[in-house]
Amino acid sequence: SQQGEEDPQALSIQEGENATMNCSYKTSINNLQWYRQNSGRGLVHLILIRSNEREKHSGRLRVTLDTSKKSSSLLITASRAADTASYFCAFSSGSARQLTFGSGTQLTVLP
Amino acid sequence: DTAVSQTPKYLVTQMGNDKSIKCEQNLGHDTMYWYKQDSKKFLKIMFSYNNKELIINETVPNRFSPKSPDKAHLNLHINSLELGDSAVYFCASSPLTSGGAETQYFGPGTRLLVL
Numbered sequence: 537s538q539q540g541e542e543d544p545q546a547l548s549i550q551e552g553e554n555a556t557m558n559c560s561y562k563t564s565i566n567n568l569q570w571y572r573q574n575s576g577r578g579l580v581h582l583i584l585i586r587s588n589e590r591e592k593h594s595g596r597l598r599v600t601l602d603t604s605k606k607s608s609s610l611l612i613t614a615s616r617a618a619d620t621a622s623y624f625c626a627f628s629s630g631s632a633r634q635l636t637f638g639s640g641t642q643l644t645v646l647p
Numbered sequence: 648d649t650a651v652s653q654t655p656k657y658l659v660t661q662m663g664n665d666k667s668i669k670c671e672q673n674l675g676h677d678t679m680y681w682y683k684q685d686s687k688k689f690l691k692i693m694f695s696y697n698n699k700e701l702i703i704n705e706t707v708p709n710r711f712s713p714k715s716p717d718k719a720h721l722n723l724h725i726n727s728l729e730l731g732d733s734a735v736y737f738c739a740s741s742p743l744t745s746g747g748a749e750t751q752y753f754g755p756g757t758r759l760l761v762l
Contacts, residue, residue: 569750578651578737578753579690622688626751634680634703635751637690 540625540638548644555612557641559625560605566628568601568608569635573622582610582623615645650674653738653754660728661762668723668757670738678702679721680751681713682737690737696721728761735759 540561549555559568567586571579585592585601585608592599598611612619622642626635651672660666672679680703681693694713695703701713710726725732738754 567749571753573688576756578755579739579751581750581752584750624690634692634695636692640688640690642688 540627540636542623542625542638542641544641545639546642546644548646549615551615551617551645551647553615553645555615555619555643555645557610557623557625557643559608559610559638561608561625561627561636561638562606563627563629565603566630568599568625568627570597570599570608570610571624571626571637573624573640575621579624612643615643617645617647619643619645651738651740651752651754653736653757655757656755657758657760659760659762662728662730664728665724665726666728666759667725668736668738668759670721670723670754672719672738672740672752672754674740674742674752676740676742676752677718678741679715679718680739680741681721681723682739684735684737684756686734694721694723730761733759733761 542559569584570582573579583594583599585599596613601608622640624640625638654669678697680695682690684690693707696715698718699715712724715721735756735758737756739751741751
């Protein structure tokens with residue numbers, strides 16, 4: 537399975553600033569999802585965007601999907617120290633029931 | 648109540664030993680997964696079971712054998728442990744879908760260290 541690529545690998549910002557993470561993939565997808573992983577914990581689902589959607593919001597999260605560029609971005613607005621975590625994109629393609637995960641972005645929000 | 652639980656949380660063992668990791672989900676999901684996360688946080692699917700039947704088996708050494716006694720449980724048995732098996736192993740579950748993968752719910756992980 538092909539891995540998704542995320543950039544940046546690491547991002548450090550001040551509390552209150554916005555954080556943007558990008559994900560690129562190489563296949564046609566059914567949907568793309570974003571997960572958060574706090575240090576030493578399991579992954580937590582944040583948001584799912586389907587291939588026929590272009591933008592989705594959930595609280596302070598905004599996800600965009602550009603299937604022509606095979607890319608997605610996750611924007612966290614008004615970041616908080618508690619947002620410090622690793623963020624992963626994951627996508628499914630074809631009839632596969634598995635997710636292929638990106639390489640992750642480590643976000644650090646400084647108080 | 649914990650949705651997806653794994654035991655043990657930490658596992659330290661010697662090379663050559665055999666060990667098992669247990670996973671249980673109380674979400675009523677039909678599909679369960681095992682993932683391996685390496686030291687660089689790269690997450691790779693190992694196995695997937697749907698209603699006790701194996702549906703995904705990625706290129707994993709046959710020293711790893713999943714066992715699903717019922718659809719709420721998916722255990723992972725590892726024979727002849729090697730140093731390279733040291734990683735964090737995550738169990739996950741998701742509801743059955745007609746195609747594609749939906750939201751997955753992850754357990755807290757089992758940190759395996761092989762000495």
